[in-house]
Amino acid sequence: MTATADAEAAANELTPLADYLGSVLRRLRALPPLDLDLTQAYGNVLAEDVVAPHSYPAFDQAAVDGYAARWEDIGSGTGRGVGYAPGRAGSPSGRTVRLNVVGDLGAASWRPVRLTPGSCFSVAAGAPLPSGADVVVPVEWTDQGMAAVEIFRVPKRGYGVRRAGEELPAGTLLARAGTYVSPALVAVFAATGLGHVVVRPSPRVVIVATGDELVDVGRGSQPGQVVDANSHALTAAAAEVGALAYRVGICDDDPEALRGLLEDQTLRADLIITTGGTGTGPGDMVRRILTRREGGRAGPVTFTEVALYPGTALGFGTVGAEEVPVVCLPGEPGAAMIGFEVLARPAINLLAGAEPVFRPSVRAHLLETITSPGGLREFRPAHVAERRGGGYTVQPLPGGPFTLSGLAEANGLMVLGERVTTAAAGSTVDVLLLDRRR
Structure with missing residues (x-):
């Protein structure tokens, strides 16, 4: 069997990304609604339709x-x-x-x-x-x-x-369930006499980095040491989605310490994200601990080899008596960030009741010919731009999906399907639009 055939056979054993995401997201439910004061509602998602109780303007x-x-x-x-x-x-x-x-x-x-x-x-x-x-x-x-x-x-x-009611008569539908509460919407609610609204709370997301090799930021990496970039980046990514994000720092590859840390975090989390330890090597403690069978039952988290590039190993399940959802991402920084985009970000949006749960995408004309590993859905950092005559162009950034500098520079993620091994210049590809707030 040739090397190409071996690679294709291995890819055929992987779970398609769409199938995996569907199986995970079906297990999640939006958080229970809360009745919040208007001053606290900004950034949350409405849990029910909102109707104007009074007209605006209220009088001539x-x-x-x-x-x-x-x-x-x-x-x-x-x-x-x-x-x-x-x-x-x-x-x-x-x-x-x-x-x-x-x-x-x-x-x-x-x-x-x-x-x-x-x-x-x-x-x-x-x-x-x-x-x-x-x-x-x-x-x-x-x-x-x-x-x-x-x-x-x-x-x-x-x-x-x-005139009274000229802009918004009483009974007007101001916003539908699933709408983000923006500052302008807060003004509309207040002007029509609303003092509180029913929203989905912002999910509380805890981020844990694991690995004996990890050291905190503020120093350079040494042999046997790796600066923990992941937990800081993932905390920022969760906050960008609208979550209340908490970084708890680094946990060594100690089974008891890891179990205790995760159990403690279930008391304040709606979702836990771990990074590192998702492989099958001797040091991959997260996978070993969370898949351990107890009392004849399978472990609380299932790790799946997904047809995803970079980073095929992803974990999902629940931990603790409260069955708090947990997402396990790879330890390589580029793979962790891509894993967050394709799995953790949609999970946070779903918990928040936000729609749609995925980033918006466009079809764009590719500016250069590129290759992609067969059998894997690749997410590659790219720069997307609008054309004067309409439509978009996309330029892949150097270094591929593993380069942190490319991810930092990108305003889009080019998506190349499992059957794509070569994409020619001038062909059309899908691009996820990244929200870069300047």
Whole structure:
């Protein structure tokens, strides 16, 4: 059997990535909903539809600073008490319109008032409109008079006026379940009279790095030592998704210490992510501990060889009496980051009730010919750009998926299917769009 045939036979024994993700995500459920104060709801996902209890605006109001008037008094000049004088262009016959100012209204005014023909009120933006007013003349279109005002330019009827319920009548569907609560949505909820909403809580995600060789950041790696980049990167990645992420640091390859640490973390976690120890070597303690059979039962976590490049070994299951989900990622940094994208990130989104759970993707034209290992679904760092005439182009970054510098530079992950061994320049490939917040 040739080396190529050996590789293909080995790939055929791997679980397709789509099948594996489906089996894992079907075991997860969104976290129970919470009724949160509006000030705490930002960043969470709505657990139910939200309907406006009150109209917005709540009453007829001025949209600009100026003078609230009857348009028939300034637009036609037929109203009683209206005075005309030679003036600037913009009013009928090029003359100014003169009205009596009978009062001032601010945003805090509450007493109902009514306009009489030939009169107006000085109003601030947000002030309630006097009854009968159907136009607000901006201050800059007048002489800004106090007892009487001359209007140099006549606006259209309805200018400067916001009617009650004009934007959002009571009963309007403001947002559907599954919507992220943004700052603007918080404003909409507050303006329509809502003080709290029912949301899915942000998942609490604990990240654990394992391995005797690991040392903390702030130093260079030495022979026999590897700086722990994974737990820091994965904590940041979990926070980027919207999780409450906690890094607990490094755990040595000590079976009792690892068991105790994971058991302790179940008390404060909705999801635990481990990195390292997913292989079958003598030092791969995570796999050995979490797959150990007890009382004739299989271990709580199943490790699967997935048709994924980089990093084929992934683990998923539950730990502790509370059966907290655990995702086990490889120890190689590039493989850990890709594993997070394809498995942990969708799991966090599902727990949060967010839709869709996967990143958005586009089809893009490849700028250079590349090769890919057969039988594996490869995720390769790339730079994707929009074309002037529409569509996208994608440039794979040097070094492939194992380079941390490529992952840091990428704004997309090019996805090459299991049957792709060569992708020619000019061909079309799928690209996941990474959310790079600058």
